[in-house]
Amino acid sequence: MEKPVSWSKLPTELWSMIGKKLDTHMDVCRFRSVCSSWRSLIPPVSEFELRAGGGFIGQRTVCLLEPPPTSPRDSRCPPSPREGWLIKIAEKEDLGGGGRVQLFNPLSKRPISFKGGTFPKVLCTMDYRVTEICVERHFIEEDEVGYPGRVRKVITLPDPPRAVREETLVVGIFGEGKLTWWKHGDEVWHRLGDPNCRYDDLIAYKGQCYVVDRFGIVSWIDPSFKIVQFSPPVCGDGSGGDRKHLVESGGDLYTVDRYFDEESRFSGIQAGDVREAAGFKVYRLNQEWGKWDEIRNLGDVALFLGDYSCFSVSVKGFGGCKGNCIYFTEINAWWKVRVLNMEDRSIKRASHSPDHLRILWPPPAWVAPDADGFALSPAHLRSRCFS
Amino acid sequence: MSSSPPPSSAAASPSCPKKMIALRSSDGETFEIEEAAALQSKTLENMIDEDCAGTPIPLPNVTGKILAKVVEFCSKHAEPGVDDESLRAWDAEFVNVEQATVFDYILAANFLEIPTLLNLTCNVVADMIRGKTPDEIRKFFNIKSIFSPEEEEEVRRENHWAFE
Numbered sequence: 001m002e003k004p005v006s007w008s009k010l011p012t013e014l015w016s017m018i019g020k021k022l023d024t025h026m027d028v029c030r031f032r033s034v035c036s037s038w039r040s041l042i043p044p045v046s047e048f049e050l051r052a053g054g055g056f057i058g059q060r061t062v063c064l065l066e067p068p069p070t071s072p073r074d075s076r077c078p079p080s081p082r083e084g085w086l087i088k089i090a091e092k093e094d095l096g097g098g099g100r101v102q103l104f105n106p107l108s109k110r111p112i113s114f115k116g117g118t119f120p121k122v123l124c125t126m127d128y129r130v131t132e133i134c135v136e137r138h139f140i141e142e143d144e145v146g147y148p149g150r151v152r153k154v155i156t157l158p159d160p161p162r163a164v165r166e167e168t169l170v171v172g173i174f175g176e177g178k179l180t181w182w183k184h185g186d187e188v189w190h191r192l193g194d195p196n197c198r199y200d201d202l203i204a205y206k207g208q209c210y211v212v213d214r215f216g217i218v219s220w221i222d223p224s225f226k227i228v229q230f231s232p233p234v235c236g237d238g239s240g241g242d243r244k245h246l247v248e249s250g251g252d253l254y255t256v257d258r259y260f261d262e263e264s265r266f267s268g269i270q271a272g273d274v275r276e277a278a279g280f281k282v283y284r285l286n287q288e289w290g291k292w293d294e295i296r297n298l299g300d301v302a303l304f305l306g307d308y309s310c311f312s313v314s315v316k317g318f319g320g321c322k323g324n325c326i327y328f329t330e331i332n333a334w335w336k337v338r339v340l341n342m343e344d345r346s347i348k349r350a351s352h353s354p355d356h357l358r359i360l361w362p363p364p365a366w367v368a369p370d371a372d373g374f375a376l377s378p379a380h381l382r383s384r385c386f387s
Numbered sequence: 388m389s390s391s392p393p394p395s396s397a398a399a400s401p402s403c404p405k406k407m408i409a410l411r412s413s414d415g416e417t418f419e420i421e422e423a424a425a426l427q428s429k430t431l432e433n434m435i436d437e438d439c440a441g442t443p444i445p446l447p448n449v450t451g452k453i454l455a456k457v458v459e460f461c462s463k464h465a466e467p468g469v470d471d472e473s474l475r476a477w478d479a480e481f482v483n484v485e486q487a488t489v490f491d492y493i494l495a496a497n498f499l500e501i502p503t504l505l506n507l508t509c510n511v512v513a514d515m516i517r518g519k520t521p522d523e524i525r526k527f528f529n530i531k532s533i534f535s536p537e538e539e540e541e542v543r544r545e546n547h548w549a550f551e
């Protein structure tokens with residue numbers, strides 16, 4: 001048992017330094033909710049509306065909700081299994097000063113709405129541990145002139161909570177894989193990279209923008225907006241898959257290579273057609289040796305490949321929720337949520353895989369019990385969510 | 388480790404030819420530290436400039452136990468040719484200690500104005516905060532929740548999710 005520490009004796013300027021290290025909106029909010037003294041040390045996270053050529057950048061946050069641990073238990077007893085609920089929310093400022101929150105399917109833009117009276121109107125988040133997993137951005141088009149086509153994905157740099165509007169850079173993938181960027185004050189988006197190259201995904205990693213092309217070559221964007229190659233292609237022999245995704249897990253950069261169904265590979269494909277996945281390969285970038293290592297077992301980690309963001313969640317210690325899997329939506333069919341089990345490489349509908357669905361649905365009883373104190377059922381939803 | 392002589396290229400002002408600095412902890416222990424390592428501390432840097440007599444610099448705020456570790460930290464960070472990755476790993480091990488020790492390190496780093504150690508230890512404490520509820524944070528650090536009624540209301544509102 002560690003001896004008690006007189007943390008309250010730490011001078012205020014040190015608490016200020018410590019508070020400034022917190023890098024998510026939620027953690028800053030918590031810090032400011034501890035006591036009056038701490039509240040005055042760190043300003044609230046300022047949400048600003050970021051307009052970018054032809055539209056503006058919206059934001060949704062993926063969080064993991066957990067009940068706080070119960071009172072310290074006997075360390076001789078095994079720890080009780082963790083429970084969690086993975087959600088995505090968007091906050092909208094109300095004119096009255098309060099905020100309204102909308103729940104979304106973590107993998108897409110599909111809102112989750114409950115029939116009246118079933119889900120609490122207000123949730124006091126101080127009752128839960130809330131871990132911010134990922135902040136995803138999306139582009140909301142306003143006028144037709146000014147942006148270069150249908151947006152697939154955007155990121156902003158630097159990332160909040162301390163981003164400043166004038167310094168924020170937006171990088172996006174448009175159309176079928178064109179890379180573009182926009183900076184505050186610009187009128188138009190600028191093209192970036194090789195015009196003949198098809199870029200599949202981009203990610204903000206360690207404060208920089210990294211992109212992956214169809215061959216699995218990862219590059220980063222340097223301060224002068226040049227694309228600098230950072231890795232070899234994922235499959236040097238051309239046996240790679242059809243769509244690459246970039247995701248960070250445990251501080252490392254991963255590429256997930258998606259293989260489309262054989263049938264959908266050869267039939268006449270048009271942009272917008274649904275492409276079902278037949279398999280995935282996962283590679284971790286070995287930065288020391290500058291090569292990709294294929295990963296066959298993710299251990300306690302689950303990867304999520306959503307429409308607007310890719311992220312990873314460690315489910316270590318979670319009761320009845322398995323790791324070593326990939327949750328994804330089918331290309332051009334965001335309502336189809338599937339799970340790949342890395343052990344047997346099977347792909348199932350999320351709704352047909354209770355061990356994998358648990359972290360997504362239903363909302364646990366400790367958040368929203370029904371009248372009898374049990375977890376909600378799909379009957380409580382206005383429309384189906386995980387089909 | 389620090390018994391090898393410092394590199395001859397290290398600068399030495401003409402009036403202070405010594406390369407080793409002596410420090411005395413609050414409980415009377417004496418430690419020697421290479422000048423290059425000592426310069427990691429802004430406090431020591433100022434003291435070295437002022438006093439060249441060679442008497443141990445008294446550090447009444449730091450115990451021998453902690454001073455030994457601080458000397459180790461500064462010496463490691465003054466070593467030439469250590470790559471970033473190894474240094475990061477070494478740092479992680481250095482702070483892989485009891486809370487009470489982290490607490491002592493942070494106070495020592497603050498008093499001695501060692502930016503690298505301060506940065507490292509602040510991050511460790513920030514990690515103790517991340518993900519916890521405000522109540523858990525208060526219990527962990529033994530902090531009283533004192534808010535004015537207006538602040539109390541603000542806090543409640545900031546932490547509420549009102550669903551559409």
